[in-house]
Every structure is written in structure tokens, then in C-alpha cells.
Amino acid sequence: MRTTAPLVALLAASALVLTGCTGGGSSGADQKSTLTVLTPSSTFLIDPASSQNLATTSLSFLDRRLTTWDVKKGQDAKVVPDLATSTGTAGDDGKTWTYTLKDGLKFSDGSPITSESIKYGIERSFSDQLQGGLSYHKTLLEGGSDYKGPFDGESLDSIETPDAKTIVFHLNKAFGDWPWIASMPAFSPVKESNGNPATYKKAPITSGPYKVQSIKDGTSVTLVRNKYWSKATDSVRTAEADQVVFQESQNQNTVVQNLVNDTGSFKTAFGAQYLGASDLAAVNGNPSAKSRLATSQAGPIQYLAINTRRGDLQQLKVRQALEYAVDKKAYLVASGGSNAGAYASTLITPGIAGRQDYDLYPAPESGDVAKAKSLLSSAGVTGLKLTLLTQNDAASLAEAQAIQQGLKRAGITVTLKTEDVDSFSTDVAKSNPDFDLALSSWQPDFPSANANISPLFDSSQIGNGNFNLSQYANKDVDTAIAAAQAEVDQTKAQAQWAAIDKRIMQDAPIVPLTYAKNSFLHGSGVGNFFIPSFPAYPDYMTLTIEQ
Template identity: 55%
Template sequence: MTRNTTRRRSVGAVSAAAALALVLTACGANDKDDSATGSPAAAQQGGTLHILTSAPSINWDPATSQNLAITTLGLVERRLTAWQTNSDGSTEVVPDLATDTGTASDDGKTWTYTLKDGVAFEDGTPITSQDVKYSVERSFAPELTGGLSYHKSLLTGGDDYAGPYDGKTLDSIETPDDKTIVFHLDSAYGDWPWIVSMPAFGAVPEDKDDVSTYTTTPVATGPYKVADTQEGTSVTLERNDAWDQSTDEARTAGPDSVVFELGQDESVVAQRLIADAGDDQNAFGATFVPAAQLAQVQNDANAKERLVTSGPGALAYLAINTEAEGLDDVKVREALQYAVDKQAFQVASGGAIAGDLATMLITPGIPGREEYDLYPAEPSGDPDKAKDLLADAGWKDRPLRLVVPDDAPTRAKAEAIEQGLKRAGLTVKIVTQPAEVWTQTVTQGDGSKYDLTLSSWQPDFPSANGNIQPLFASSQIGDGGYNLSRYSNADVDALIEQATQETDTDAAAALWAQADRAIGLDAPVVPLIYTKNSFLHGSKVQNFEIPDFPAYPNYLKVSLAP
């Protein structure tokens, strides 16, 4: 997300909020049918949908949430724009609270929106442009941190603004009347219509804003409102009578109610959905199906029909600390490209169903992607080529510290990397850390505590901007940024800035492709796989599909059979 200079991603916002091009794969994917075209009339009305999640709680505060537009928060809270997922797998930005996706002026530095008639809060009070402005302003408050924050460094004056709680407003957001809101940016930003689909660009009534309680009791603008919260156990949503379907093209609001079952073990969720009994027939898992249960599902014809697997999506990669001793030599980094056994990493991740082998940075389905392979080798790598490059570089072997989170699946992946590098004569020391400590190690400080690390990345919106800028702009090194390779190239920074400011979609895509290749030549990361996500649902769940982006089901369109 952004913070400081050029678009900073905030700490903790790893690619699980995460990055994807996905057509439903043949392996257990549901066939698309005419009932999933996105028409509000297509969704069966009625029933109680159960969503089984490992999350211990749900944060409904738009200022502090990183929730994707098609998942949880979108059931309760609308934004200026929304994501429409279509039956052909595509995802497009569409109007939500606003009448269109924005009108640009001043060479792309000013964006104007008009609110629709008939949009209201759950008590029937009409939503005004001032409510949207206030929602965006409160996201700057130091009391409210952790949310998607691209806009904070884009809006003029945003770097110095600290929210509305001291009575100050952000002058770069104008509300000339109750229906109109105008945003003034420091520079042109062609992806702004996607930015205003993020949580902060909803509507929060100032007189209902209680920082201490808004995370659990938001004021609804979507088809559902929060009716009951049992801490650590469940959250129940019921219909919001003030929501008008005719104003909303992104949501179908099929179920009468939605129950989130919290704190669920992923393996137990999978077993429940495989069994498909009772309320679980009306449920789906919000967590990925673990590798062990994936193997079980493949041998269960009934469950296999209810398994939905995305196409290749988020980029899993090995980050090479380009500031570390010896790793500042591009030849050594090129050697790592050949030494890594991507096939072993794929197997450790769960096999072919877990992802396709990767060669580049922009993920499938993102405009600007041009396939290439700068380091062609067998899937298992080319250790002899790696040895030659290391010899040319005069590499003096030393233990490379591969620092990773301490969960078992990541440990297995790290061991796959270790054995691949060992074939090329490289010594690797795997260092595991609690997830919170790992995040601090790789995103804070001077980078002296690691040589290599594993991560994955899903863009927050379907633009190569989301692939490239957070991971490779020099402004994202340390201080919470996710440039884990600590990569800095002034020419690449200039390309990123140029592509970011380009308002012509095709021209921007070409610039992002140029940046992708330029980064690849510097070899700061080893692309490993484009991950696939597998989800199970009950037998009465309908319209459960995964679009080309993101690699998650669209909660806003799920319905239930009678």
C-alpha cells in the first residue's frame, strides 16, 4: 500500500491480501453457466450462507482493512467503484456509489465523481460526497493504520495530513455539492479508478464514527448489515433494507443472511466440506484447501465436483538481497536463477495443482504481460551453468541465510530451495522466524540479517503497477516496504514513474512490460511459480467462481440452491 514518497505498501500487507490470471482450470473447476453472468436476476434468493474462515475476527473498518473488493467487506460496504467479475473470467472496474468510474482532467491529475441517486446508509440517510470525503480522510489518522494506502502519497498534501480528528480537512478532496467529489493528485495516475475501489473510498458518517467500535459495528451501505457478533466465534449478516439493487451492478445479494464461522482450522474446514452434511451444504471455505486434503479430494468424485481451483495467479519468488556481500554481483544473482530447482519448489508447494512454473514478474492476466524467459533451463534448473557463473564472478562460498516464516509448509519450500542451490556448490542456512519477526526482518532495518527470503505477491488491483512498483521501486526498501531484494535501479525507478503517470492503458502496459524485462536482467528475484488457490464449497452453493483476477471467489455473487 502506500506510504511515504512513491507508493509504499504498509507493514503486514503481504500478498495474502495478496496477487493473478485465472481461468477456471480443468482440475475440479466449476463450469461456467448462464446463471453466473453477473445479472442481479440470475442469483437465487434465500437461505443462509456459511463462510468458514480461519480468521479469528473480521475488521469492518475501511480505514484499516486490506480486504479485496469482491470479498468480505464488499457485502456490507460499498465504494466509489467496484469490481465486476464476468462469466468469461475477466474483471473490470465499474461504478458503485458513483455514476461512472471517474472523469479525468488536468492531464490525469484531477478526478471527478458524481454519486448515484438512491444510495443510502442502513438507516435510510442518503450518502453524500462529504461522507465519502470523511471516509478517505479518516484513513490518514495515526489511530487507524494498516489499511490499503496507495492514495496517501497520491493525493496532494497527503504526506503531511494526519486525519480529521483534530478538525483539519484534506484540501485536495473537494465536495462542491452533496453529489460531487473531486480528487486532486500530485501527478497523473492512470489507475485511479481502481484506487477508489479500495475500502477507504466508501462512506462513513462522521456522527457515527467511533474508532473503538467501528471495526465490529460499521454503518452498512451494501446489501447486508452486521446483525450479531460472537467474539472469536461468528459474525452474522442480515439484509440491509436501505440497499437498492437497481443502483448496484456488482452485487447480487442472493442469501437472506450470511454467517462467518471464525477461527476454523483449515484441515477441519476441508473435511467438513468433503462430508457435505447439514449446514455445510450451504457453506464454502474462505481458506485454501491444504495439500493433504487436495490429494483426498482427487479420490472423492463427489467432493472433486465441488473443488474450484484458480488458474496461475500470485507470484511466489525467491528474493535475493542485492545489498548483501557477494549478492551485489549480478553474475552471482544470475547463477542463482539457474541453480534453483523450481520443480522441487512446485512439489513442495503441493504439485502442479499448486501453481505453474514462473519466469517473469507480471502475473498472468495482467495488461502489459509479455512472456519471456531470460534464464532458460529445465524445470529442475541447470547447476552446471550456475557453477560456471559463480566461477566467473569469483564467488567465495559463504553460508547464505535463507530467512523464512516458521510454518511447516514454508519450511518445506525452503528446503527445496536449499537442495537446489547445494547442487551448484552453494551453502544455505535456513533460518525460521515467527511470522511477525520475519516481517520485521525483511521489511525494516538495513537488510543485514538475511541474504535470501521466500515470499509471494498478489497485486491489489489488476494492473502491472501492483506487480512491479511495490516490489522493485527503490522507495519501497525498508521502512515497511516490500522491496525484499532491496533492489535499486534509477532507470527502473524512472520507468515505474513514467508508467504510473501514463493514462493511456496500452501505453502504460508497454512501459510496465519494459520495466519487467529490465528488472529481470538485473536478477534481483527468482520467479518460482504462479500459485493456484483451491477452494471447496457445499453442494447447495451456486455461482461460486474464480475470475481471472483475483484468485479468490467472488463473495458478492454467491447464491444458494433452494
């Protein structure tokens, strides 16, 4: 997913569950069990067609999808059936995917969930009235590039529903990761009578274990049980809390302090935003709070993008010089130290199946200045001057200054160009951007190397708001990416992606800096709070509250 902006947006709404209750019923207690989620976001993006929500976070409590993720501590994430009976049956060498729905599926109004409602939910995502959602399926489905949604009565013929329980997808190319695509928000069923974008976000008819009771814009969203949800059809969600209340527009400092104090309702609450360096200092100074801190393994990649089409940076030796000149130690310190990340050398992030660890540019943590100078001399480049684009917040500026000082040691002069988050997000993704270097980060939208590599290094992803920030174009790499995407056998595909990873790094289009770690704080009444290998966020679907 795009992480040039803070990762907070991904956690705009999340939910926990209470142990000891049965799905679809009451806890049997006089007082309803309530979990409070504290989020800085002022908006809960309820419409799945507009959401980039991960399968393990907020919308999974309101919406089910054809598939979902099964994440466990210390294990790679797996794609598993959700509404469907399997993760999909491939045909036509991976260009056709067929799903059969489980028996007894119902919406929160008691009506049956059908293949047609899933087709309609996907079709809605093509409308200009619903923007911002993940769009992988839009480029993969036949006819998707010309389709404008169902609100003018048009249907997308590449999605077939031969009966109420069967749905068939016809793709314009083989795509072995389609089971992961089917876990994205747009694959949630939507009733046509409830599909108006203007009204859906106020009164959605849901398919998950909860439904919306009330929405107070910018203040709170309250979810209560969907009595028609059946645990018998859902192998992943426990959904044992009676209600979940999202408290929005929360000040992060106040959230951390309340959770550190751990009194009253904050005992059964957690913060939806990962902690920054100052937050971690406050938590680590309190033994009780420190015991309630969960820190992820190394995950999302933080990197320095090198504009491979600019001046001397077109030379491989110059880019390789940057690999050695960067002071990763200083960058990590500026980022918050070992609590904030671990040193990176590959493109595929930890927690992705098939990842191979390697380092084509071995050097001390602070870099190898002599090696960098030697490469620049060999390239005939002296007095190299570069512009580094970064965001203007204090944390980003500190990280950029660490890069600036590291490169200065090799005789490279770096001028910082700082922008607010919106301007940065626009300018960094232009077709002909005005920068030499840019600091960015990337959390894949699904746990496959495909989602690591293709968006950042396929030449089709240059400019137009896409995220090949290095302007990197290599025909051989493009061909290899296409072959790996088409491979249905995931063991074979993983080996292909690992080889592509190394091939790209031979061209040095980025400097991998760190794999970020995210830390979250919860109250003492919240149990089973862990962060899986992927994603670098807690799995809110299986947490408990300990009375």
C-alpha cells in the same frame, strides 16, 4: 498486497448469495435463506479504514466504494462504477480526478449517501487510531503526508466536495491507476455521526446490500439485508441471500471434513481458507468433494528475493547464476505440486492485463547447474555461502530446503534462518536486513502491473516496512515506473509495464519460482462457484445457492 504471511487474512470474511430473490426484499419463503461462511479468522475487520480487503470479498457486502471490480471467468478484471456514475474523469494530465454519485444512494439507516460522507470516510483512514488499511491514496493525495485525520476537526483540502453529488481529488502527481485506487476499502462512505473508531466496528451504518445484525467476538458475525440498498444502482452485486453468517475460529481440518461430507447446513456453506496439500489429498480422494473443488489459474507470484546489496550478490553474474541454479521443480513439489502452482519466469502475474510471457533465463524445470557454475566461475566466485530467511512452519521449511538443495548442486552453501511469521515479516522488510536470500510471495492489491512491480522494485520501497526485499535500486527503472504510473491511457501504460518487467529481470533481483494456485471447497448447494483470472479467490458477489 503483503503475502509474506499466509493469505488467509484476506479471506477473513466472505459472503455468498442466493438465487431467485429480489434485492432489498424478502425471498418470500417461510424460512430465511442463510449462507454459512467458515473461516479460521477470529476477527472480522469491519472498519474499511483498517481493511486490506479486496473489492470482490467480504466488505463489499457491507460497503460500496466509488468504483469496484467486475470479474468474470477467463477474463481480465475490469474496474467499473459503483457509487459513482463512471470510473472517474481525469484532468490536469492525470493529477485531478472527478466523480459524480448516482441518484438514490442511501445508507442502511435510510439517510442519503453524499460526497461529503465519502470524503469523511477517506479522511478517517489517515488517523493513527485506524491502522493496517491500504495506503496508496495517502501518498498520492496532496497534503496527505502531513494529514492526521478528521478527529481534531481538520479537513484534507485535496478532496473537494463542491456539491452533494460531486467529489474531486487533487493528486501530487499524475496517476493513471486512480480508478483502481477508488475501489479500495477507504473509499467507502462513512457518516460522521458513526465515525468514532471505537464504536464503528460494533455498529456500522453501511452502504452495501447488507448490514450487521450481531457480532459475537471470535465466534460469529451475522449480516441481514439493508432494505435501503437498491439493485438498480448496483450493476455488480446480486446479494440475494436473506442473511449471511460468518462462523469464525474454525479448525481447517474440521471445515474440510464437514464440507467433504456435505450434509445439513454444510451443503450451503464454503470454506474461506484455501486448501493446503493435506486438504487437497482428502478432497481428491472423494469423487463428490472433488467435483466441488475450484482451483484458480496460476496467480500470486512466489519468489526468491536476492539481497542485491550483500557481498558477492552485488555482482550481476552471481545473481544470474542463482536464476539457473534454483531447482523450481523441487520447489513446486515441496509446495504441493501442480495443484499448488505453475512455473514462473516474469514479474507481472497471470491475469493482469498487458502481461507478456517471456523467460530471460531458460532452463529445465530442475535448473541448469552447469550454466550456474560457469557464471560463478566467470565472476571469480568460489565457495559462495548464503543465508536464506524463511518462516518456521513446516510448509515454508520444506520449500526453503528445496532451494537449499538446488543451490548446493552449484557449489553454493545455504544456511537456513527460520523465524515465526511476525518476526519474519518485520526482519524481511528492514532497511538493512540480515539475510542474503528470502522466500516471499506477492498478490497485487489491484489488477494492474503497477501493483505488481512498484511495491517490489521501486527504490522508494526499500526498508521501513516496505516490500522491496531485494534492496533493488535502479534509477532508470525508477524513472520508467514513474512514467508508467503517470500514464492515463491504459493501453500505453500496459506496454510500459511489460518493458519494465523485462528490464528489471535483466538485473536478476529475484528468482521467480511459481505462480501460486488457490483451491477452495464448497457444499453441493452452492452454484456459480468459479475463480477468475484475478484475483485467485472466488467472486463471492455473484455465487448462487441451488435449492
